[in-house]
Amino acid sequence: MFRWFASVLRSFGPAVAGLVWALRTQRNLQVHAIATVTAGCLGLWLQLAGWEWCVVMLAVGMVWAAELLNTAIEVLADRVSKEREEPIRRVKDAAAAAVLVAAAAALGVGVVVFLPKLWQLL
Numbered sequence: 240m241f242r243w244f245a246s247v248l249r250s251f252g253p254a255v256a257g258l259v260w261a262l263r264t265q266r267n268l269q270v271h272a273i274a275t276v277t278a279g280c281l282g283l284w285l286q287l288a289g290w291e292w293c294v295v296m297l298a299v300g301m302v303w304a305a306e307l308l309n310t311a312i313e314v315l316a317d318r319v320s321k322e323r324e325e326p327i328r329r330v331k332d333a334a335a336a337a338v339l340v341a342a343a344a345a346l347g348v349g350v351v352v353f354l355p356k357l358w359q360l361l
């Protein structure tokens with residue numbers, strides 16, 4: 240049982256390494272990190288309800304996942320070709336669009352969850 244648990248934990252190693260590398264090298268992910276900490280602090284200050292935390296965490300997770308996949312696709316695309324090519328442009332643009340969509344949805348969640356509470360404080 241212990242060995243099984245240890246091997247499960249070990250399998251997280253590459254994922255954590257990928258996250259650390261991406262955080263160190265990708266400016267957009269650093270922006271997401273700052274936004275995540277800001278949303279967390281705001282949520283604590285405004286005492287969000289349980290369901291509100293769930294929605295905010297889903298939105299934040301979606302943006303992080305999209306950005307990490309976008310980074311992975313960029314790395315792979317650059318490995319496939321260093322030349323300016325139409326298919327590479329399409330692939331990179333579509334991956335970037337995924338981040339944009341996730342970020343827009345997260346912004347919408349932020350407006351719906353945080354804005355009325357901030358408004359009440361004014």
Ligand SMILES: Nc1ncnc2c1ncn2[C@@H]1O[C@H](COP(=O)(O)OP(=O)(O)OP(=O)(O)O)[C@@H](O)[C@H]1O
Binds near residue numbers: 323324328329332
């Ligand atoms: N090899 C290529 N061929 C054609 N277009 C490309 C190529 N590489 C990049 N582009 C174009 O430039 C845009 C930016 O690509 P790039 O790899 O520089 O991403 P980035 O600016 O580093 O993105 P991010 O800020 O998300 O890291 C792409 O969305 C695409 O439109």
